[in-house]
Amino acid sequence: MEKPELPRGMQSRSYRWVTAGFGLVFVGLAIAILLAADSQRKLGSAVATAIVGGLGGDAIVSAVRGRRSLLSRIGPLP
Numbered sequence: 001m002e003k004p005e006l007p008r009g010m011q012s013r014s015y016r017w018v019t020a021g022f023g024l025v026f027v028g029l030a031i032a033i034l035l036a037a038d039s040q041r042k043l044g045s046a047v048a049t050a051i052v053g054g055l056g057g058d059a060i061v062s063a064v065r066g067r068r069s070l071l072s073r074i075g076p077l078p
Contacts, residue, residue, distance in 0.1 A: 020063035022071065026056025 030053030037045030055071055062069035 016063045016066065019059050019069055019072070023056045023059030023061075023063065023069070026052050026059060026071075028056075030056060 030049045033045055033052060034049045055069075059069040059071050062072075
């Protein structure tokens with residue numbers, strides 16, 4: 001399958017740096033969720049950590065590879 005071409009604005013170096021920055025923020029949030037969780041809610045915090053950390057990791061990998069991340073595919077949020 002052929003790799004789809006990125007829109008012109010998403011090819012710039014600054015867009016990739018911003019995407020990687022948001023990825024790092026999400027990974028940091030995942031770590032904060034895990035550290036702030038109390039012992040009674042470990043399962044819920046582990047699920048939230050996996051989701052938020054996964055989105056952050058995907059954003060970082062997408063910035064390195066020059067493709068759209070899952071966060072950018074959600075669409076414009078208000």
